[in-house]
Amino acid sequence: MERPYIICHMLTSLDGKIIGDYLKTERTANFTDVYEKIHGRYESNAWMCGRITMEEHFTLGHKLVFEQKNIRPIPRTDYVANVNAESYAIAVDPSGKLGWTENSIEAWNAHRADDHIVEVLTERVSDAYLAHLRKIGISYIFGGKETLNFSLVVEKLKDLFSIDKLMIEGGGYLNGSFLNEGLIDELSLILVPIADGASKSVSLFETSSYLNKTNPVNF
Ligand SMILES: NC(=O)c1ccc[n+]([C@@H]2O[C@H](COP(=O)([O-])OP(=O)(O)OC[C@H]3O[C@@H](n4cnc5c(N)ncnc54)[C@H](OP(=O)(O)O)[C@@H]3O)[C@@H](O)[C@H]2O)c1
Numbered sequence: 001m002e003r004p005y006i007i008c009h010m011l012t013s014l015d016g017k018i019i020g021d022y023l024k025t026e027r028t029a030n031f032t033d034v035y036e037k038i039h040g041r042y043e044s045n046a047w048m049c050g051r052i053t054m055e056e057h058f059t060l061g062h063k064l065v066f067e068q069k070n071i072r073p074i075p076r077t078d079y080v081a082n083v084n085a086e087s088y089a090i091a092v093d094p095s096g097k098l099g100w101t102e103n104s105i106e107a108w109n110a111h112r113a114d115d116h117i118v119e120v121l122t123e124r125v126s127d128a129y130l131a132h133l134r135k136i137g138i139s140y141i142f143g144g145k146e147t148l149n150f151s152l153v154v155e156k157l158k159d160l161f162s163i164d165k166l167m168i169e170g171g172g173y174l175n176g177s178f179l180n181e182g183l184i185d186e187l188s189l190i191l192v193p194i195a196d197g198a199s200k201s202v203s204l205f206e207t208s209s210y211l212n213k214t215n216p217v218n219f
Contacts, residue, residue: 004166007042008175009188010183011035013196016203018172019060020196031192036111036187045167046052046157047112048090050122050174054098058108062099066128070143074130076123078141080160083118084156086160092174094122096129105139120153122146147210150181172206187191187219 001122006037011031039047040095055061081103089105090113098119106113119133119140126159133140141160143153168178180186189204207213 001021002158003151003154003183004046004158004163005185006154006166006178006183007044007183007186007188008168009035009042009047009169012203012204013192013194015197016194017198018170018200018204020193020198022024022192022196025030025193025194028192031190033124035190036065038190039167039169042110042165042167042169042188045086045131046090046161046165047115047167047169048092048174050099050171051093052153053169053171053174054091054093056058056155059099060107060108062101064099064129064132066132067126068128071127071131074127074134078144078156078160079130079134079139079173081137081139082116085139085161087112087115088118088157088163089115090120090157092143092148092167094120094124094143095208096121096125100136100138102132106176114164118157119209120148123147149175150177150183154183172202172204173208173211174198175189175204176206176208176211179217180203180211180218184217184219 012018097101103117117138120143121140123145143149
């Protein structure tokens with residue numbers, strides 16, 4: 001199966017941090033504008049972020065509460081809510097935690113207002129969450145039973161949504177997942193000339209209990 005061309009597009013401090021106090025400085029604000037401009041220049045119709053990034057910037061920690069009991073089981077098959085969408089915001093949310101209340105991010109980001117949301121899930125997600133996504137018109141795909149296989153995910157993005165060019169835009173755990181599977185074709189790095197200096201902080205590529213350290217990767 002075919003997959004999209006994949007660009008990891010990120011902004012870091014000189015010490016490779018993707019979060020930290022340096023992001024709040026006036027100097028960084030100029031680079032953040034450049035980040036958005038370069039995003040546009042790639043002319044990609046799809047970008048992807050991890051659950052923590054989506055929660056911080058878009059759903060703002062909103063939690064969904066499902067009161068209805070005995071929801072009928074929903075098959076763990078991919079669901080395309082909008083066959084006419086032209087651009088996509090793709091959220092990696094393995095157990096369905098993101099509190100979406102509508103099917104676009106317009107309210108939070110005017111630049112990417114038309115992007116149709118696609119959730120990347122594992123089969124662990126609840127039926128109530130799937131029913132909610134269907135109700136508000138969010139598409140979803142399954143990337144594995146318990147854990148995510150991103151090679152499968154990107155093949156599905158090409159097959160179901162015709163995505164040819166995909167921007168991977170953090171955070172460090174999502175980037176690390178793609179690095180792990182050898183799925184990054186190009187790195188677009190905006191290096192802000194500031195050293196953040198924090199030692200415990202998220203960096204460009206991370207490892208974790210679900211991510212092994214890769215062999216060094218050339219770019
Ligand atoms: N400087 C930049 O350019 C830039 C860009 C983007 C984001 N950021 C910043 O980065 C920070 C968040 O980064 P982060 O690295 O902590 O989080 P993240 O990558 O945004 O999200 C991590 C979460 O995504 C899910 N996930 C990612 N890879 C997975 C895998 N292989 N298997 C299963 N689940 C996976 C998990 O969700 P669950 O926990 O639900 O299982 C995981 O906890 C935010 O503060 C954001 O503002 C900076």
